[in-house]
Amino acid sequence: MLVSVLIDNIKDFAPIIYTPTVGLVCQNYSGLFRRPRGMYFSAKDKGEMMSMIYNWPSEKVDMIVLTDGSRILGLGDLGVQGIGIPIGKLDMYVAAAGINPQRILPVMLDVGTNNQKLLEDPLYLGLRQPRFEGEEYLSIVDEFMEAVFTRWPKAIVQFEDFQMKWAFETLERYRKRFCMFNDDIQGTAGVALAGLLGTVRAQGRSLADFPNQKIVVVGAGSAGLGVLSMAVQAVAKMTGKGKTAAQNFFLLDKDGLITKERKSLDPAAAPFAKDPGQIVGLREGASLLEVVKKVKPDVLLGLSGVGGVFNEEVLKALRESESSKPAIFAMSNPTMNAECTAADAFKHAGENIVFASGSPFENVLLGNGKVGYVNQANNMYLFPGIGLGALLSGARFITDRMWQAAAECLASYMTDEEIQKGILYPSINSIRHITAEVGASVLRAAVAEELAEGHGDVGPKDLAHMSKEETVGYVSRNMWFPIYSPLVHEK
Ligand SMILES: NC(=O)c1ccc[n+]([C@@H]2O[C@H](COP(=O)([O-])OP(=O)(O)OC[C@H]3O[C@@H](n4cnc5c(N)ncnc54)[C@H](O)[C@@H]3O)[C@@H](O)[C@H]2O)c1
Ligand SMILES: O=C(O)C[C@H](O)C(=O)O
Ligand SMILES: [Mg+2]
Known part of the structure; x- marks a missing residue:
């Protein structure tokens, strides 16, 4: 496709080159494969990565998007088929940021896959072995990063769609050594924070009221924890109080409400775990419905990767929110994994909600000429x-x-x-x-x-x-x- 066509028609093409179609492409990538794009570094290339990087034909590279394919959107471990994500993100860099297309580099780190279906698929293009773990895994990423920054010291590396443990660990490991970031942790957080601040204004409150917003976050993965960390930083900046900054935030994962009583509490989720004494009527592991009924939140934000968890009962319970304009952020991708559809949100939670989703949905016609506006809360912004x-x-x-x-x-x-x-x-x-x-x-x-x-x-x-x-x-x-x-x- 001509790049100018993409730039001039970005609204129409973004859902094709990017979310949600890119998800479908990744699911079927080995069967669709015609020609390689980007670079594949396999665990078997250990010791060779420097020469491989020096073999890349472009003299200058500005932007690299890197994945290991372990958590592709809400679709799970897709192994090397996840290369579609770096390609799609970099197409957005060309269209949105005007990065020279000759200076982009999509990268796949092939460290195996734990997806049994792919391992048995005769067309699968990647290494047929379980994922490398521990030091073995880290030494591969280390070698790649050293090689990249030796040849292109001023390049930017974006980590994308890594499973949570490696997303956090690699961010901590490299963020003060190289110019890099993790889009799922940091990009998502920034876009969500902008949307949360907009929600306060939409609810007719002053921005200074943000610390009083009751926000229920569903999904305690790299994205959900990234959002909460940034929201806490914003509250602490506004109030000057670090310690109590998380008191209006509630966090749930697949086992329900996270409290300090949680057995083997993930240290990354610990700062947001509720003190059971603090939350009258809510126990460790309380269901989403119980939490929404009790907390009556101003915002319900989903980054769970699970389609439909904001079901009819949950959405109806949000009608009891203390806010006249409660907000629903169904941020999981692709479309099938959204916590609810836009139509269901307006139908069950009421016409006066604010709605945002990670994947694009059409605006909802509410009758009488009224339109339920659909925002796309996606890190592409x-x-x-x-x-x-x-x-x-x-x-x-x-x-x-x-x-x-x-x-x-x-x-x-x-x-x-x-x-x-x-x-x-x-x-x-x-x-x-x-x-x-x-x-x-x-x-x-x-x-x-x-x-x-x-x-x-x-x-x-x-x-x-x-x-x-x-x-x-x-x-x-x-x-x-x-x-x-x-x-x-x-x-
Ligand atoms: N809109 C955006 O810009 C954006 C950005 C990043 C990620 N995402 C989406 O967010 C989703 C999650 O990404 P991640 O990296 O945080 O994944 P992750 O695997 O790290 O985390 C998923 C979390 O959801 C929890 N969960 C699973 N089932 C649940 C259930 N039934 N109820 C409540 N919680 C449940 C898990 O326990 C886990 O804490 C993906 O679908 C991804 O596409 C969207
Ligand atoms: O890729 C997207 O559309 C957003 C986000 O990075 C995700 O992983 O879902
Ligand atoms: Mg992502």
């Missing part, structure tokens, strides 16, 4: 700006402060009029403009943290002297745009 901002600032690392700046920029993009209509995010048609603004705020945060080393001829001092408007101009001018020579020259 932020990762292009984070990548571009980091690249153009020459950031050494990507910090929490840069993410906060990105989320606040996205949140402030919306006018009061839009917010009143339940519109929390801008149209994807303006994704280049959004990315320029987000990229500029990330760049300025990098400068403020003295992490900006400059890019090309533009040094750190030049960056520091740019006004806000000049920074947006600089970012926009550095977006690649396709210009095609006409086949027939006009006389």
Whole structure:
């Protein structure tokens, strides 16, 4: 496809090159395979990764999206078939951030798969062995990262769709060594925070009221925990109180409400586990329905990967919310894995809700000319700006402060009029403009943290002297745009 066609028609094409169609492609990838795109590093390539990286034909690489295929959307372990995700994310980088398509690199780390069906599939393209674990696994990722940053010291690496344990562990391991981030933990958190701040405004409250929002998060994986961590940081920033920042947040996983009584409580979930004494009438492992009935939340946010967990009973219980405009974020992907459909949300929870989903749904016609607006709460609103901002600032690392700046920029993009209509995010048609603004705020945060080393001829001092408007101009001018020579020259 011509890149200009993609850029000019991004709203129509995003659901094809990206979520949800990319999920279907990954599920059927070995059967659909025609030609390779990107690079595959197998566990058997250990010791060879440096020469492999130096064999990549493009002299410069700006953006790399890397997966090990272990948690592809809500579809589970798809082994090497997960390469569709880095390809789709990088197509978005080209369309949304104007990253030169010759400088992108989709990468698959093939460390085996635990998907029995794939292991038995004669067409499966990857290693036919269980996944590497422990130190063996980490040494493979280490070797890859060292090789990448030796050849391209100013590249940005985005980790995508890693199962939770490796998502957190690799983020901690590399975030202060390399310019990298984990999109499922950090990108999702930023987009959700922008949506949560928009929800406060939509509910007719002042932003300072955010710490009082009662938020029930369903799914304690990399995405759900990422969202809560960032929301807690935002509350702590507003109130100056770190310790009690999580008190209005409730977290559930497949075993129900997480409390301090949970046996083998995951340390990553521990900061959000409720003290049983604190929550009268709710026990360890309480069901989602019990929690919604008791808490009467302002927001119900799903990152469980399980389609339909916001069932009719749960949605009806949300009618008792203390908020006149409760919000439902059914963020799991692809469409089949959404916690509820848009139509069901408006039907069962009422017409005055605010609704967002990770995968696109059509707006819902409510009758009498009224429209139930569907937002797409997807990390695609932020990762292009984070990548571009980091690249153009020459950031050494990507910090929490840069993410906060990105989320606040996205949140402030919306006018009061839009917010009143339940519109929390801008149209994807303006994704280049959004990315320029987000990229500029990330760049300025990098400068403020003295992490900006400059890019090309533009040094750190030049960056520091740019006004806000000049920074947006600089970012926009550095977006690649396709210009095609006409086949027939006009006389
Ligand atoms: N919209 C977005 O931008 C976005 C971003 C990242 C992830 N996601 C989606 O979020 C989902 C989860 O991703 P993840 O990386 O956190 O996965 P994960 O596997 O790390 O976590 C899933 C969590 O859901 C819990 N869970 C499973 N069944 C449940 C149930 N019936 N009720 C309550 N909780 C249940 C699990 O216990 C686990 O805590 C995926 O579908 C993914 O596509 C969306
Ligand atoms: O890929 C997406 O659409 C969003 C997110 O990164 C996910 O894993 O679901
Ligand atoms: Mg993802």
